Amino acid sequence: MNVLKPNQQATVYTLLERGTTQHQIARITGIDRKTVRSYQRRWLARDDRSANSPGVATGSEAVAAQTPPPRPPATTPVGAAAATSLCEPHRAFIEAQLRLKRNAVAIFQDLVDTHGFAGQYNSVKRFVAKLRRKEPEQFDRLSFMPGEEMQVDYGEGAPTLVPGSDKYRKPRLFVATLRYSRASFRCVVWKSGQQVWAELHERAFRHFGGCPQYVVLDNLKEGVLKPDLYEPELNPVYAATLKHYGVVADPARVRDPNRKGTVENAIGHTQATALKGKRFESIEAQNTFLANWERNWAAKRIHGTERRQVQAMFEEERPHLKALPLMGMQFFKQEQRTVCDDSCVRIEHSSYAARPAAIGSKVLVRIYASRIEIREFASGALLRIHAKAERPGTVVLPMQERVFNPSRETRHILRQAQAIGEQASRLCKLMFAIEGRVGQRKLWGIVGLTKHYPAQCVETACAQALAQGVYSYTHVKELTKRAFEEAATAMQAARSPEGGAPASAAAPNVPALTQQHSLIRQADEYADLFDLATTAAAAATASAEGGQS
Template structure:
């Protein structure tokens, strides 16, 4: 029998303490796997394999001992079969042990194809088949199956001008003008799938507006528009990921509609769908930007433009074995022409229609009819104009010029309601006692403004009449009318909290 403490055994093995040698041999006798022995004892698996090989050789050369396993014709136990070439340590197990999972190989392979993890497979093995072994044996068996049968991908071919892919990465360290320290900006890359020609730009911060603007710059850089764009599910582009009905960012959706481009968001956690732009980002980071620093963002963008035109576009692509620039010249005529007018960047907000049928935007008020009072509408804020749209259909309701002064009101006279108070009859009767011209003037004010409080002096006149207008010195009708006119037409802020008013 093999004696690990003999001089011959000690000369061939790493020197272990006696209790570790005994533990290793005992576990080997129990057909414990090398991984488990390493976990229990901390002994390196190479040392464990040498102990196992020497023990097996010693037992094979001992004619008087009987061991477990197949016996040859002369009574000797053959030496253990060496592992297959290229087998990793994780798959090297004892020659005397056979995985208990082999009896269920077909069923386990089917579960692996269904993307089930080892824990779920182990639980079903115990419940359905009374599996006697441990979870670790199932875990190792599943790992070997996955390594032996990796996922297969189809080779996709694209037509010229058919697809572009976009994504963000990290640029080279650049001096931040706010802090004066180096930090990495965001690297935007759009790659045409057919020719692999790319547009690259670094920005400090991304937003809905920046994301749309970078797309527009890329389209104009290529001189045309592809049929559709593949993007990741980042918030600048996709608000709610969905395989069939993804909800796009409204600004991004409007930009794509302006250029007649279709968005094709990749599935969640599926970077292989846009592997072309992923490789372009890695190529940019590893070749163009590795080890470089820039003082300004403009300097890095200028370097990226120079590198693309002089190096990246002139290279021979590894997959197609053709020059990128030559393929781009083939693809460029297939890109759809750019629209004459560029896309107007806007900011979109949701506002509630007030009780006077206006919405408040930047401390100014704009008419929102035909939107009902209390309903919510979408307001698109451009540089010089304001668009009010239906929240659900995005139908255009109103267009206004953007007011420069806070507190301005854009509400046509025809949309101002006639809303007399309960004292209208009393005030008009008082004006009648003053004179017919005063009565006619006040009636005109009521018909136009609709709110008697805009002419607050009338209440004062009515009070004077009740206190005894006849006791005061008589005035001619012309003098009375002139006084009433100068009083009623002065601006009043009692009815409205707005500073000024504009009629359309």
């Protein structure tokens, strides 16, 4: 009890003598109600002593002697009805408002405004408090089969020295508990994340020597990206880890920690018994201590509810756990990327081909230790797999998928020149060797001559240019045109009735052409074509000269 000053004591006694309630005294004087109650007991005990032993009254006692004794509390006569609250006629309205989650102040205001309520707010407050009393909530005891469920959660470990400093900080305490046997795996980490959360589950599975069917967790971001009562969205790394080990996640409902009460109790037991009042110089030292404590004490204890040893129940549960896979989980980091205009995605300063994903679309990228997986954004279907580049700036893009590349264009031109003939291929290679990539324009021009002249004429012109040492597209074009005209003249002379020199004699530099082939038409058809072209050209020339005059 707090000791009050004499003037405060006199004030309290005076108010008590006047019949003031404890609540009013506390409100007037600012003294705690518990202190007022203690002094009231003193005052009552002193009054009893004064009544039994006559004497001279002084101070507040004299005032009390002159003041008539307080009126005894009213008693309800036998058979009379108890006092009824003024709110009782409005019970239905008040209950309806409470179901709407309205408070006593709002209900009192509505009663005054719309129902003509004549009582005070305190009457409404007391009535509402009685209606709000609920029966204690009942919880069912859940029973599980061996190897059926494991519960996981985070707590706080003991203060640990932060590396590189002289400060102590509490790391995160991960606890995984098998629901049937209550055997637990405990580990502390400095930081948590998607991969750390999945790695801790993998370590727990290997600690128990097997996997349960289900794992129950709350809705922390490392495990659940989007909480939902029906279809919660799991973290992709966590989901892939559970799929690798054949375990199904069963997230608890939001704000429902009682669903995983076993691991909650395990965390509290660890903090209160093993780590209470301890400090560690490193995270490794704390993990070693937890492993020894679990083996020597926690596993050997008699469980309070089951009244059996935890280790004995775990040995009974161990054969029911699912076998571990031969290989551990290959962890990855999943990110979202946009396909650039070169049909690649940028990952860690390198470019990787993303086709058949369209340019500008979004894809999911899984970054493993030694490979890159590109998946469709909506369905997660696998599109491409690439070996991870060792050097930043690497472009992993096959040549056939590139839209344009100077070196690829050069090879394409040279292949077309080789299709024309040996001399054309030789001339184009020589011109590219002399002028480099800039000379590709001339190469395109030489290859493009085959669109207007026979390939044999282009090949003959290239042979003449090589012999003359003139490496020019314009010169090759003139030679090709001349060779074509000479070939046409020789063909006309060969089919004329007067006869004439053979084609080989008319054009000694032009090799003999193939005359008989399934793809070659008759010479008369070619002659008609040439005559038509000559007539059209002469008409165009005459028209142009007439316009100028």
